[in-house]
Amino acid sequence: MLTEQEVIQIAKIYVKERSEKSRLDLVILEDRCIKKSYGVIFRYNTKKYNDTRNYDDNTLMGNAPFIVQNSNGKIILLGTGREIEYYIQEYEAGRWPDMPRLSDFQ
Template sequence: MLTDSQMLEIAKKYIKLNEEEINIELIIFEQLTMIKSYGNIYSYGPKDSKYRLAGNGPFLVKNDTGLVIQFGTSNDIEYYITGYEDGTWKPSTHGVWDPNQN
């Protein structure tokens, strides 16, 4: 089981990859972190408020594997959490990142 600290480090690595792709500095809004029995859900955005992002929905870092599951942006976060928990929502293949593969 990963600790909160280990999951946050994975989240920061994931954000760094996104940051490099779009060339905008990003931050995790740690005060918005949702702690679940299966992992932590993080929200993020641009460090500089002059930027607006599209597609930067919250993401889950699983505490058993460290896998990152990107949630969508077209619905409320509760939609994705409920669907993830009851198995009715599955991430797309490009919505999963394995920090152990990079």
């Protein structure tokens, strides 16, 4: 079982890698983290949006929330098409991330 600090460090590394890849200044939205018994759910966005919380600065796309599991440090990407509560419910019911995707039907 990982400590909360270890889970946070994994999340920071993940966001840093995404930041370097996209060449955007990305940060974890620390006030929007959700602590669960199985890990922590993180959201991230640009530093500018984090500082201003102005909708006009929320130009980042594809920044799906993610879980860092405290049992093994695995990162589970959630979706962006629905409210986060939906993805949490699906994950907790054991249906995420193993849900059939559109590509599975083609």
